[in-house]
Amino acid sequence: MNKNTTRTGKILWLLASLAFAAALIAGWQLIANMRLISPVFLPGPDRAFDAAVTGFESGELGGKLLLTVERMIYGWVLSSILGVALGTLIGSSALARSYFGPTLEFIRPLPASAIAPIAITLFGLSNASVLVLIAFGTIWPMLLATIHGFAAIHPRLTEVGHVLKLSRLETIWKIALPNAVPDILASMRLGLTISLILTIVGEMLMGLEGIGNSILLAARSFDAPNLYAGVILIGLIGLVSNLLLDMMDRRLLRWRPSR
Amino acid sequence: MTAFDQASARKLKNSEQLFTGTEVDKGMKSAEPLITFRNVCLDFVGRRILQDINLSIGRQEFVCVVGPSGCGKTTTLRLIAGLLQPTSGEIVYNGKPVREPARDIAVVFQDYTNALLPWRTAAGNVSLALEAAGVPRTERPDRIAALLEKVGLGNRGEAYPSELSGGMQQRLQIARCLAQEPSVLLMDEPFGALDAMTRQHLQDQVLRIMDQSGTTVFFVTHDLEEAIYLADRVIALAPNPGRVAEVFDIKLPRPRNQLTTREDPEFLRLRRKIFDFVQESEA
Numbered sequence: 001m002n003k004n005t006t007r008t009g010k011i012l013w014l015l016a017s018l019a020f021a022a023a024l025i026a027g028w029q030l031i032a033n034m035r036l037i038s039p040v041f042l043p044g045p046d047r048a049f050d051a052a053v054t055g056f057e058s059g060e061l062g063g064k065l066l067l068t069v070e071r072m073i074y075g076w077v078l079s080s081i082l083g084v085a086l087g088t089l090i091g092s093s094a095l096a097r098s099y100f101g102p103t104l105e106f107i108r109p110l111p112a113s114a115i116a117p118i119a120i121t122l123f124g125l126s127n128a129s130v131l132v133l134i135a136f137g138t139i140w141p142m143l144l145a146t147i148h149g150f151a152a153i154h155p156r157l158t159e160v161g162h163v164l165k166l167s168r169l170e171t172i173w174k175i176a177l178p179n180a181v182p183d184i185l186a187s188m189r190l191g192l193t194i195s196l197i198l199t200i201v202g203e204m205l206m207g208l209e210g211i212g213n214s215i216l217l218a219a220r221s222f223d224a225p226n227l228y229a230g231v232i233l234i235g236l237i238g239l240v241s242n243l244l245l246d247m248m249d250r251r252l253l254r255w256r257p258s259r
Numbered sequence: 260m261t262a263f264d265q266a267s268a269r270k271l272k273n274s275e276q277l278f279t280g281t282e283v284d285k286g287m288k289s290a291e292p293l294i295t296f297r298n299v300c301l302d303f304v305g306r307r308i309l310q311d312i313n314l315s316i317g318r319q320e321f322v323c324v325v326g327p328s329g330c331g332k333t334t335t336l337r338l339i340a341g342l343l344q345p346t347s348g349e350i351v352y353n354g355k356p357v358r359e360p361a362r363d364i365a366v367v368f369q370d371y372t373n374a375l376l377p378w379r380t381a382a383g384n385v386s387l388a389l390e391a392a393g394v395p396r397t398e399r400p401d402r403i404a405a406l407l408e409k410v411g412l413g414n415r416g417e418a419y420p421s422e423l424s425g426g427m428q429q430r431l432q433i434a435r436c437l438a439q440e441p442s443v444l445l446m447d448e449p450f451g452a453l454d455a456m457t458r459q460h461l462q463d464q465v466l467r468i469m470d471q472s473g474t475t476v477f478f479v480t481h482d483l484e485e486a487i488y489l490a491d492r493v494i495a496l497a498p499n500p501g502r503v504a505e506v507f508d509i510k511l512p513r514p515r516n517q518l519t520t521r522e523d524p525e526f527l528r529l530r531r532k533i534f535d536f537v538q539e540s541e542a
Binding site for chain 1 (some may be wrong): 365388392
């Protein structure tokens with residue numbers, strides 16, 4: 001976002017943001033060392049880091065991390081595919097748009113957590129339930145972005161399709177969907193965040209093994225170092241997945257004029 | 260593009276005509292017109308846009324349409340393209356009434372930026388027309404390369420439209436239209452948004468390409484000099500409602516040349532005549 005496009009400028013910005021993170025951690029350590037808050041509730045970053053290292057060494061934390069990341073990605077991919085597919089069906093016809101629109105507007109504001117009990121009654125305390133929960137909560141941005149992307153095709157491009165006599169399917173595949181890609185990618189970024197949230201919530205509600213459940217259990221047993229280690233790991237999942245999405249964006253949107 | 264090149268291109272085409280039957284057919288400006296408007300009227304939300312248009316356009320003819328804004332130039336073009344249907348009357352193309360777009364009628368839109376797929380490279384944009392026509396995948400690269408070469412974009416095949424100048428984008432759109440191997444090329448103020456130098460360059464490029472391919476051209480412009488320079492015939496429309504006001508035959512020799520043609524006394528006479536006419540009809 002910043003206007004420093006030179007190499008040194010970029011490095012300086014990176015250093016500045018790293019310095020900020022370091023200052024935060026140092027502040028945290030300072031507060032913990034001064035025992036402003038009881039060490040039972042607030043461990044220093046040193047103890048949280050130790051807990052994480054021990055957890056990884058025993059292999060337990062790594063396994064949980066994997067389970068959580070897996071659920072998040074499955075849910076995200078599932079809801080992305082469903083969202084784009086449904087969005088294509090609805091978006092490619094004005095009739096479908098007006099037909100399904102009101103119903104979607106009714107379902108959309110429902111909090112995903114309200115769906116959890118329904119999912120549990122239907123699928124039990126299982127991975128399937130978490131997937132349903134994630135899919136329900138995460139599908140909306142993708143669905144709406146796809147519908148919007150279809151509605152927002154420049155009329156000239158539609159005419160180009162007519163003049164070239166593209167079939168309906170070709171028009172969707174070669175014009176409408178690529179036209180919606182920027183919108184869809186932005187919504188998938190949003191979707192990934194929602195998916196991570198719902199994965200954690202789902203693990204907590206359904207008692208499935210994973211980081212979400214492990215921080216809940218750590219909190220209940222006043223195991224602050226493990227609690228904080230888990231929270232930091234969840235933060236890292238978000239950070240890394242966003243970086244990966246950045247790379248995907250750059251690759252898929254390289255046709256865009258550089259900003 | 261020199262006058263010599265144009266002349267030799269014309270000769271080349273003539274010699275081809277001696278040998279290939281289809282070229283001879285195309286070469287003869289037969290009495291039967293390719294496109295005919297019969298009493299075409301068009302209403303849009305209760306307003307009459309076009310009133311009783313009667314026109315015929317011959318094979319291989321280069322027709323330019325001029326007139327003040329709002330006189331229905333673009334509408335006329337869209338009727339031929341099959342993107343609009345007349346309220347009454349009919350447009351006949353190749354003996355059949357136009358009901359929908361046809362594969363061999365290509366349209367060059369004025370707003371080239373919107374008419375190109377921004378997510379496809381120059382080559383990919385040309386490819387779209389080939390894909391639509393069902394050209395096998397293996398044949399496409401060669402044809403794309405030849406088409407890009409023809410419009411002077413031979414080395415920009417991998418560039419995205421956003422990386423091309425306005426003139427290049429319009430040439431790319433023309434290349435995509437040529438990929439349809441059209442019998443008719445409909446051009447809607449294609450050079451209106453370009454600077455004067457680029458415009459002249461593209462005018463000559465279009466003349467050369469049309470000369471080689473024998474395509475019929477229906478060219479909408481608001482630039483009278485451009486119309487005279489390019490056309491065999493200039494059709495002047497008058498507004499409210501849009502109707503054919505006058506048709507001018509342009510008997511300037513071909514190949515045309517940006518300097519000598521524009522200095523030709525006949526060119527100046529025509530320019531004065533059409534200019535006076537359009538001003539009168541606008542008043």
